[in-house]
Amino acid sequence: MQTENNATFARIDEAAALAHEAQAFYGAASRAVRSALLRGLADALERDAAQLVAIADEETSLGAARLNGELARTAFQLRGFAERVEAGIANRHVDDAAVPGAPPAGRPHLTRVQLPLGPVAMFSASNFPFAFSVLGGDTASALAAGCTVIVKPHPGHPELSRRVHALAERVLREQGLPEGVIAFVDQASREAAVYLVGHADVAAVAFTGSYQGGVALWRAANARRRPIPFYGELGSINPLVVLPHALADGVDTPAATLAASITMGCGQFCTSPGVIVVRDDADGERFAHALAQALSAQKPHAMLTAAMRHGFESAAAHIASQAGVSVRLAAPAHDEEAAAPAPRLFETDAQTFIANAALHEEMFGPAALIVKVRDEAQTLDVLGAVEGSLTVTLWGAQADTPANRALATAAQRIAGRVLFGGVPTGVAVCDAQQHGGPWPASTQPHTTSVGYAAIERFLRPVALQDAPQWAIAATSGTATA
Template structure:
């Protein structure tokens, strides 16, 4: 398939001017690919949002089965791209092909899960309270409620997941499933991958009869297009994965609109790991190996890599530090996603290591700084120094982790109290230790969306019980997940229908229950039709 480089607005490709173009960067070679990508104009931004608004009236009323067919058609069109999509992603991100194959499979699974969710139907949370005309002292009206779509959604592609968190990823899939048109601002780190994926979505929309404007995508290598999309009056919500600086800038824009809108931003996390003494002594070598692998997975460019590891002084601690340092030293250098991410990693790492009382424990060998190669790093600081320096609490995005050595359990608890909101928190402990120190678990639970016990936080399972979100500043709204079926709740709102004739109600709220969806009827779950 040919990469167009043009903006995708509905099914017609823009005749974009050459006033501003950019090219895809190859981080492993420090070169650029030949295709030009055209930054969207203000007119194209407006056209995309206007098309989305027009499409909403039709798309919101499509049946769940129709939208499920659309999502499955997207999966087929993505797979038709075959190795072309994988090879392009490999060039634009430096990620190895096996990782990309796994991520593509995850993207297909995500779309498939939402198709299954649509056919199952309970996600609309249908609730029916039938009338009681003879109730005293006042009659009770017939009231029925369900979740409904909200309108055009703006999605920002993520740098570190070119498939699963990008054009057809964790924001686009649930937004479309709910019945909302989507406008994607493609990430400039992988524009060719975005281009190919956008073509797949548009083909799927055309083949399944979806309305013109149900999906659009715009390019830009700066901030102008993204800002315009968030500020556009037709935008009803925003999905974003990236830095805290970027997420908060979008959030501020959204709050300053005449009609404020929600921004569901995932903005990073240091994902603290706490290792208690009994657990440390029980299997020192395995802990060191497991932790080093998690810190350096994907060159540390996952949102769940452990950036802080808390331990308490004990006889086994020095053995652990020796083993942990050795594991970090042996990690192979790998290509980082972009030149900007690589440069920022080395700058932030330099600043962190320059802080008072920070001691370098291990550095891995680096192949070439000129070709955006990572360098795994672990450092050490005392609990007292950590508590005195807020700069040490911040994320260094990349294969870097700081070991915080506390003098006592009390010092550990005090240090943990200083942590901000996180996506994950991990407790390495025996059951006896958990019972002995309940305050540690309580502190971690208050600060994280997912609590891991005796495992590592990397690896986000896509399932209904996964919550991928957390208290601010990990995300802008800790009530919602960006992974799994419940992520659809970000892009819907509840609506009640009072006193409506049965024939005019949405199908899911009718007496007959023609879709066979589980509903709450007069406070009780039911699959049955309502009598009369």
């Protein structure tokens, strides 16, 4: 094992050196150079789409329809970042002209500029083999910021990762860019992952994955002699609150909508609704029954890896074993022998949920926990027990009432995105998006890993005082390079 790690460490050293060497050129490259790279990568993905989707489906079982859509999203966001680069989002200047006199009324000439952090270690996700992988949003936003990238692929889709990186290498060669702009570290152990995070040439880390793995790497990033930013998405239970008004027209349609969201991608979405808060009354009971029925009719596909399937079975069994939890929808006999897991649905009351931290843990798979509440006050208490979440969904809170305002305030306190309709699965790529939240949803709740604001993670502000024009112009991204 030590020999294997030493060989991997050497590959990391080589990739990091390439990224470090390329950073000097790429960090100073013009907007035209960066946007051309992003567009070229999008074009290349689409040219090789049929072959890449076939490989991805073989490795992940996500299906051609889902994977074609995800590849299209990946190309879309690459081009979207190219457009923002061209518009100067990475080269914004804030200029305060000099004012004669002594401070505080007087001041020197100050120009606030943004500079790329440097090489970013990007840890690919398991559940989005295109959109959160080699050329996914983290890579795209880092490249848009002027940062080189060191890709650490996910072991759930190794061949796809190699093919996509080979595609990226081809684009770099065609555009005359250094190969270290998108460096690559093939399959690596946990020790090697920690080594990568601690490497002196790495300036920031982008991570999407499990809480345990993310926390280990976050600690490594902060244990360095010179700590670096760690942008980690670690997991989320995404509460969905069903208010009485949401059931005024019946329970079947909302139950079917929610069941489809819970099982989308076999529940392997970071925004999958895992906690369903509903009133402990007749309508709430009818909804819970309808949800169990709708879930039982769902036919999820196989999970991404055997390890994830095992993790899901363990998590579901752990929830089921907790005192005060009942099983609304159990797995059929011998379900663990089936290729795909059956959906699960559990139920508890508000007091039990609030008191038992084990019930606040994510079940990464097609399962959810219903929490029955008496009234608005208990709903607020349940949300207050959730430490942090990527999303909170509020069904039936359209009216402007004191109760709904209080509920919206509570949701905004714990989540990065609050929905007043629809389901949380499916995250739009746009300027207003926020995909992050308080710990443990993410390590940096003021940042997003989806949408064009993601570029801000990899930029560092610098104030230039009484600077000559050439120094200011050098940060504008308009020079030919």
